[in-house]
Amino acid sequence: MGNVLIIAEQFKGKLKKATLSAITLGKMVAEKSGGAVDALVMGGGVAAAADEIKVYGVKKAFLADSPALENYVAEPYAQTVAEVMKSGGHEFAFAAATAFAKDLMPRLASKFTAGMASEICGVSFDGAKPVFARPVWAGNAIAHVTIESAQKFGTVRATEFEHAKPGEAGVVTPVTVTADPAKCGVKYVGFAETKSERPELTEARVVISGGRGCKGPEGFKILEELADTLTAAIGASRAAVDSGWVPNDLQVGQTGKIVAPDLYIAAGLSGAIQHLAGMKGSKVIVAINKDSEAPIFSVADYGLVADLFKAVPELTAALKAAKA
Amino acid sequence: MKILVTSKRVTDPDMKIKVKADGTGIVTDGMNYKVNPFDEIAIEEALRIKEKGGGAEVVVVGIGGKDAALEIRSGLAMGADRGIHVLCEQAVDSSVVAQILAKVYETEKPDFVIMGKQAVDDDSNQAAQMLAGALGVPQACFASKVELAGDAKSARVTREVDGGLETIEVTFPAVLTADLRLNEPRYASLPGIMKAKKKKIDEIPVASLGVDTNPRVKFVKMTEPPTRKAGVKVADVPTLVQKLKEEAKVI
Numbered sequence: 396m397g398n399v400l401i402i403a404e405q406f407k408g409k410l411k412k413a414t415l416s417a418i419t420l421g422k423m424v425a426e427k428s429g430g431a432v433d434a435l436v437m438g439g440g441v442a443a444a445a446d447e448i449k450v451y452g453v454k455k456a457f458l459a460d461s462p463a464l465e466n467y468v469a470e471p472y473a474q475t476v477a478e479v480m481k482s483g484g485h486e487f488a489f490a491a492a493t494a495f496a497k498d499l500m501p502r503l504a505s506k507f508t509a510g511m512a513s514e515i516c517g518v519s520f521d522g523a524k525p526v527f528a529r530p531v532w533a534g535n536a537i538a539h540v541t542i543e544s545a546q547k548f549g550t551v552r553a554t555e556f557e558h559a560k561p562g563e564a565g566v567v568t569p570v571t572v573t574a575d576p577a578k579c580g581v582k583y584v585g586f587a588e589t590k591s592e593r594p595e596l597t598e599a600r601v602v603i604s605g606g607r608g609c610k611g612p613e614g615f616k617i618l619e620e621l622a623d624t625l626t627a628a629i630g631a632s633r634a635a636v637d638s639g640w641v642p643n644d645l646q647v648g649q650t651g652k653i654v655a656p657d658l659y660i661a662a663g664l665s666g667a668i669q670h671l672a673g674m675k676g677s678k679v680i681v682a683i684n685k686d687s688e689a690p691i692f693s694v695a696d697y698g699l700v701a702d703l704f705k706a707v708p709e710l711t712a713a714l715k716a717a718k719a
Numbered sequence: 720m721k722i723l724v725t726s727k728r729v730t731d732p733d734m735k736i737k738v739k740a741d742g743t744g745i746v747t748d749g750m751n752y753k754v755n756p757f758d759e760i761a762i763e764e765a766l767r768i769k770e771k772g773g774g775a776e777v778v779v780v781g782i783g784g785k786d787a788a789l790e791i792r793s794g795l796a797m798g799a800d801r802g803i804h805v806l807c808e809q810a811v812d813s814s815v816v817a818q819i820l821a822k823v824y825e826t827e828k829p830d831f832v833i834m835g836k837q838a839v840d841d842d843s844n845q846a847a848q849m850l851a852g853a854l855g856v857p858q859a860c861f862a863s864k865v866e867l868a869g870d871a872k873s874a875r876v877t878r879e880v881d882g883g884l885e886t887i888e889v890t891f892p893a894v895l896t897a898d899l900r901l902n903e904p905r906y907a908s909l910p911g912i913m914k915a916k917k918k919k920i921d922e923i924p925v926a927s928l929g930v931d932t933n934p935r936v937k938f939v940k941m942t943e944p945p946t947r948k949a950g951v952k953v954a955d956v957p958t959l960v961q962k963l964k965e966e967a968k969v970i
């Protein structure tokens with residue numbers, strides 16, 4: 396026991412960077428428990444992701460590569476992880492807190508009637524026992540919890556842990572997949588990918604977010620010009636997403652994406668508690684808002700009380716001029 | 720057809736919460752409570768499916784002390800038919816909730832369960848997936864669209880996932896969870912509230928269910944989140960650019 400299994404996430408055979416944050420937590424826990432850190436890559440035709448992850452100081456990079464796992468469905472994935480954990484004596488399993496892991500990990504935990512900590516943002520130790528810190532009430536309080544079941548599960552808030560550094564290379568270890576997706580009552584129909592030339596919201600160095608003050612898709616066009624200049628990702632408040640101005644998966648906040656870029660620019664966005672929960676960890680926050688009383692100013696390093704329709708184009712022009 | 724929905728009593732998400740000085744929890748004095756907003760969306764979806772015809776019964780389940788009945792009643796006021804109140808004074812975690820719901824499920828045998836994707840107090844986002852796992856039935860989480868098949872034996876569910884929208888078909892029985900944009904929940908009407916007073920809520924003491932109610936996740940303490948230092952207001956765009964370049968060094 397004491398071994399840690401990291402559930403890797405890949406998209407089209409490429410490892411998601413957020414997984415590297417989960418490895419970091421795994422290493423912290425394993426150091427105290429005296430166990431090894433292994434990783435598990437699942438999918439169809441995803442051997443490259445196992446080769447990618449093995450260099451980050453994992454002992455074994457398990458590879459469950461099978462047509463049966465080509466499309467993610469909770470049950471066959473959970474079954475595959477459970478089998479690896481049982482044969483590998485893994486006490487802990489962690490994954491980055493993405494939509495994939497939020498769906499998978501509780502189902503996996505239920506196979507052991509075990510406890511799980513969601514969105515782990517820190518860890519301390521009571522002897523060798525990890526005490527996980529996790530945000531509750533939209534990040535307005537931090538709960539510290541231990542997990543008392545034999546197996547312990549967690550999702551990791553990627554913005555709160557550094558990416559694991561490459562270390563000694565582990566061994567890619569193939570796993571026989573016994574799960575049969577045809578037997579689990581789920582038919583995968585398809586995936587409508589949001590196409591974007593921009594960096595991914597959760598991985599971008601700069602994020603520009605708009606809210607109700609953008610007044611419509613046109614307001615976001617103005618933000619996009621600024622984003623082009625800064626190679627930034629676009630984010631949005633719930634109000635903007637609910638209005639249909641931008642796709643759903645751009646929502647930043649308690650129930651959307653959690654981001655922590657070097658620079659976060661919030662334009663025409665008031666900063667409801669639920670939104671702040673998703674971006675308070677950013678290194679530098681800039682707020683541009685007409686309303687000088689907007690809550691966003693209480694977390695902003697630099698606040699500019701101005702109309703975004705004037706200030707943002709001016710900012711874009713100034714940055715372009717500086718580049719030229 | 721029978722649809723099982725949940726109604727969790729949570730603190731009003733628009734109220735600011737405070738951590739108790741002794742770290743044992745949050746200050747509850749003066750807090751208002753309401754139905755978990757995601758559960759409201761789930762209840763609304765069940766009601767819409769019912770109203771489309773087919774004569775579905777919508778059963779709303781709540782777990783908690785005496786007060787939890789208020790939020791079950793809110794679900795009935797929206798239009799659910801009947802309530803089940805699992806009386807449980809102690810704190811529970813998602814694993815215990817899932818096991819309790821599994822017992823209710825076994826008695827009620829609904830066609831499917833739909834619940835909020837997460838509760839806005841503990842933000843765990845676990846109970847539905849654990850319930851589906853415990854029952855060994857399909858799950859369709861973070862739904863932004865639910866379409867029942869003509870024979871009402873399965874549903875096509877659009878899920879909000881990273882990078883786009885995924886569509887799956889789940890055969891009933893199944894467990895679904897509601898995401899923000901599934902629908903806009905109705906407000907309870909006055910006649911609805913009046914009618915709800917007469918609707919039945921069955922009370923079930925948790926001890927009668929034979930569930931191990933010891934939480935697997937043990938609460939140790941509550942602390943304040945790290946706070947950000949108050950920033951400065953800048954006069955104009957050129958000052959902002961200068962600050963970002965020379966002081967923050969981020970551009």
